[in-house]
Amino acid sequence: MRWLRPRAVFDGEMLMRRMAVAIEDDTVTKLVPLAALPEGIRPEPTDAVLAPGLFDVQVNGGGGVMLNNRPTPEGVRRIAEAHRAVGTGFLLPTVITDHPEITERAADAVLQEHGRGGVLGIHIEGPHISHAHKGTHDPSRIRPFDSRTRDLLVRLRQKGLPVLLTVAPETLAPGTIAELTAMGVVVSAGHSAATADRAEAALAEGLVGFTHLFNGMPQMTSRAPGIVAAAINSAAFCGIIADGHHVDDRMVRLAWAARPHTGRMVLVSDAMSTIGGPDHFELYGEVIRVSKGRLVNASGSLAGAHIDLKNSVARLIGPVGLDPAQALAAATSAPRDFLRLPRQCLIGARLNELFFAPLAGICNPD
Numbered sequence: 441m442r443w444l445r446p447r448a449v450f451d452g453e454m455l456m457r458r459m460a461v462a463i464e465d466d467t468v469t470k471l472v473p474l475a476a477l478p479e480g481i482r483p484e485p486t487d488a489v490l491a492p493g494l495f496d497v498q499v500n501g502g503g504g505v506m507l508n509n510r511p512t513p514e515g516v517r518r519i520a521e522a523h524r525a526v527g528t529g530f531l532l533p534t535v536i537t538d539h540p541e542i543t544e545r546a547a548d549a550v551l552q553e554h555g556r557g558g559v560l561g562i563h564i565e566g567p568h569i570s571h572a573h574k575g576t577h578d579p580s581r582i583r584p585f586d587s588r589t590r591d592l593l594v595r596l597r598q599k600g601l602p603v604l605l606t607v608a609p610e611t612l613a614p615g616t617i618a619e620l621t622a623m624g625v626v627v628s629a630g631h632s633a634a635t636a637d638r639a640e641a642a643l644a645e646g647l648v649g650f651t652h653l654f655n656g657m658p659q660m661t662s663r664a665p666g667i668v669a670a671a672i673n674s675a676a677f678c679g680i681i682a683d684g685h686h687v688d689d690r691m692v693r694l695a696w697a698a699r700p701h702t703g704r705m706v707l708v709s710d711a712m713s714t715i716g717g718p719d720h721f722e723l724y725g726e727v728i729r730v731s732k733g734r735l736v737n738a739s740g741s742l743a744g745a746h747i748d749l750k751n752s753v754a755r756l757i758g759p760v761g762l763d764p765a766q767a768l769a770a771a772t773s774a775p776r777d778f779l780r781l782p783r784q785c786l787i788g789a790r791l792n793e794l795f796f797a798p799l800a801g802i803c804n805p806d
Contacts (some may be wrong), residue, residue, distance in 0.1 A: 443483035445474070448764070450491035452773040452783050453763040455802075461490055466791050479610050489802050491795040492688055492772040493529025495720035496749040497604055498563055498652070498679060498708035499535045501549030501805050504717030507535050511546035513553050519559040522716030527750030527797055528709075530558040532779075534602055537566030537577035540588050547592060551601050561779065565651065569631035570608040573656045574737030577631065578724045578741040581596035585612050590619075597624045602779050606651040608632035608710050609642035630681070630801055631656040639670035649677040649778055652710060653695060654687045675701045677778040679708045682755050683747040684736045686710070691759045696762060712744035750799070757801030764802050 441464045442735040449459045449471060460483040462470035468490075477483070501507060503522030513786045516533050516596045523531055543564060549563040566577050586605070596603050604626045609617065610633060620627050629642060629652025639647075651669040653742035671678050672695060682692050696705055712728065712735055713721045719730040728735055728743045737743045747755075749771050756767035772795070776783050786794065 441469070443477075443481055443554075445483035445485045446488050446490045446796075447486070447798070448489050449630060450489065450765065450768045450772070451786055452492055453765070453769065455763075463791065468786050468789055468791065468794070470613055471787060487798040488796045490786065490797045491768050492786065492789075493558070493652070493793055494527055494749045494753070494771045494795050495530040495560070495775040496523065496709050496711070497532045497566070497706060497775050497778065498534050498710050499523060499528075499531045499644060499745055500536060500713060500716070500717040501713035501721070504713050504721070505652070506713045506721055506723060507533050507546050507549075508538050508542060508723065509713075511535065511542055511549050513549045514555040516549045517557055518561060519713075520553070520559055523711070523748060524558055524561070525716055526748040527749060527795065528558070529793060530560050532805075534559050534563040534564040534565055534600075535766075537569060537581045539581055540592075542679050543567070543589075544592055547596055547601075551596065551599060554601055560781065561604065562596070563604040566631065569656075570606045570611065570633045570696065572720075573608070575631060575656045576723070576737070576741070577647065577729075583599065585616060586606060593620065593625055594623060595633055602626070602781065603627060604779065606630040606650075608634065609647065609804050610634045610638050614678075615645070617642055617645040617647055628677075629667060630673070630679075633658060634650075634667045634670075636665040636667065636670045639667045640674075643670070643676060647676065648681065649706070650674075651679050652686065653678040653680045654691060655681065672698050673700065675704065677704050677706050677774065679706045681708060681710045681745055681747045682752045683733075684755060684759065684761060685742060685750045686745060689755075692756070692760045693762065696766065702768060703774055703777065705766075705770045707749065707756065707767070707775045708748055709749050709752055710745040710776040711748060712746065714746050715748050750795075750797070754800035757799075764799075767801075
């Protein structure tokens with residue numbers, strides 16, 4: 441058995457300082473305050489922070505691979521490996537709006553890799569979204585909700601695959617969200633022009649999340665609160681991108697402060713293939729490049745994010761100014777709660793299943 445003294449220990453809710461961690465066979469066996477250590481034990485100091493594994497529910501690509509472009513088990517593995525190399529322990533590979541056969545191939549690939557390499561499920565973002573707020577999604581591939589999507593979701597859920605589905609609620613027939621929720625699909629609103637009333641009706645029907653808050657939706661005003669106000673005022677989970685480009689840091693901080701329920705903000709990367717890969721890629725026949733830290737298309741519009749989840753957490757603690765426990769919860773316990781997956785317990789977990797690395801913004805307690 442060896443004893444370590446991390447900079448801090450986060451258990452999913454609390455950030456604890458001056459803790460000692462016992463490791464046996466690469467497994468965490470004890471967490472003990474330094475003051476309570478038996479005499480003679482001198483834990484080895486480390487710059488690492490110990491926390492549950494970071495969980496990113498919106499990962500479009502990594503390692504030079506976009507899931508839409510390579511909807512295969514090998515593509516899923518490449519994406520997961522690229523993100524694991526930069527600190528993300530768990531993820532939902534994300535397939536965005538595309539032809540139905542691409543979505544189905546991506547789903548089958550994720551199904552095959554489910555439970556390996558940190559792949560915990562799939563995020564299907566589109567194609568049932570608003571043309572008015574499509575973002576980088578191809579408008580020619582947007583379509584109404586249909587039996588083909590329903591049949592795919594039924595099959596995935598019957599096989600036990602966790603599914604996060606992003607839709608525009610205003611494009612769905614009444615009762616669809618309730619039907620999806622009943623089969624165990626986690627339904628989130630995004631790329632949507634829904635009014636506040638329509639978003640609240642969707643919440644009443646079983647909607648439990650909002651995808652990348654502020655992005656892909658109309659902004660609220662004093663007389664048109666829209667989907668943004670409905671999201672912030674709700675008890676639903678709100679995903680948010682904190683790369684400093686998609687949402688101003690002050691708006692990120694405001695969103696956290698305005699929520700009536702704690703633990704309902706979910707940090708996402710919205711990462712593309714440039715994480716662990718070349719600085720450019722092709723999507724829908726268009727070249728996307730990294731320019732001054734931003735992913736942009738030929739017209740200079742944002743086209744996904746060039747950031748990983750660990751650096752997103754660091755930005756929440758640094759430029760955004762959140763408490764470190766809030767930032768870590770948004771990348772560990774909140775996404776698991778959102779997906780209705782059990783939280784990770786530190787004791788009994790292997791180190792390679794946890795986050796155990798230095799984290800900017802968390803300094804030594806002494």
